Amino acid sequence: MDNTDKPKRQRGQRTSITLPVAEPAQLMAFLIDQLPHKNRNNIKSLLSNKQVLIDGKVYTQFNHPLQPGQVVTVAANRAPEISQYRGLTILYEDQFLIVINKQAGLLSMATSKERDRTAYGILSDYVKKENPKNKMFIIHRLDRETSGVMMFARSEKVQKLMQESWNDTTKQRTYVALVEGTPEPPTGTISSYLRESKALIVYSSQNPDMGQLSVTNYTVVKANEDFALLELELETGRKNQIRVHMQDIGHPIVGDAKYGAASNPIGRLGLHAERLAFEHPITGEQLQFSAPIPKSFLAVVKTQQDND
Structure with a gap:
């Protein structure tokens, strides 16, 4: 049986907690209410360790205002340092996916006519540093002059899963x-x-x-x-x-x-x-x-x- 694409879960590994916001509140008061097993100092540590995210973005201010419809995530582990390269910033990575913020002017991937520096090429070099056999697979593209969030797969299997279920997932x-x-x-x-x-x-x-x-x-x-x-x-x-x-x-x-x-x-x-x-x-x-x-x-x- 092929286990290469199964998540590696170590013994005792914690999972992130997702908390939907139902009414306006300040972040600290919301966390105290939602996490009764943690005291104020515990929550301050979560904030300073960048383990609290609102709609996917890290926030460290205890008095940040929350609005209904937002989602607060308390990450299980301290946030990794964001990796920045010329033309892109890595927002998230695990053994299956890499999510980036692409700058305007950077090609998503090379074409037959254009062989300039690309997001695909930068990330391919990045993952090969860990293992020369590692590869990157593009899931969706942004135009060269469009900036913003873009996603890549670290295996052909994950690329296919994302592309085939794109509208549902x-x-x-x-x-x-x-x-x-x-x-x-x-x-x-x-x-x-x-x-x-x-x-x-x-x-x-x-x-x-x-x-x-x-x-x-x-x-x-x-x-x-x-x-x-x-x-x-x-x-x-x-x-x-x-x-x-x-x-x-x-x-x-x-x-x-x-x-x-x-x-x-x-x-x-x-x-x-x-x-x-x-x-x-x-x-x-x-x-x-x-x-x-x-x-x-x-x-x-x-x-x-x-x-x-």
Whole structure:
């Protein structure tokens, strides 16, 4: 029997605790209430050891405000130091997966035309340092100019498990986009059929025979006279889906001349993969990772009120 993809559980190993937030509270008060077997000093140690996460991100402030719908995770062990490389940061790794925050400008993996430094190449070198036989397998891609959360598998078996069950095991894919103008209404759903031409341009149609069904939900988070910051939830994950759908509604992503943008105030494509939540393909654990919204996005949608 092949045991290579079974989680290694050592005797006495503890597991993480997941605590859904039902009502507003400060983090310390919430933890004291939820962990009656621990005293205030125990909880301070958990915070200082970076073992407390809110929606997948480490927080150490005892008075951090919590909102209903958030999930607090108390990790079993002290958080490993985040590994940073030129172009990416490793947010999480175990023997099955590596999750990264990719910077804009870094290719996900090489193509026949482009052999530049890639996220795949950086991670391949990283895992081979541990064992020259180790390999990396890409699960999903981000466009070169899109930043944010991205996931790789450490075996072909795990890659296949994630890709084949992607729609069922991926619980949340949240992007933020900086777009020209402000969509009306401020929340909506864009649905169309997408197909790619031989020239690698993706076209949108309302004809079901003209491509794959693609659905994007958007919400305006902040806006000024010229630009808006949108939060986008994907129901499908087609190539260039968000970029084409923003063009469809007349609010292209800044810096995206390929799909109709006339401006580029941030010197890059205004698209960022902010959050990814999924079920671990081997352990079944619910995991969530986030990458902060780039400060350049937020600076563009500052209003006069922010400056006063």
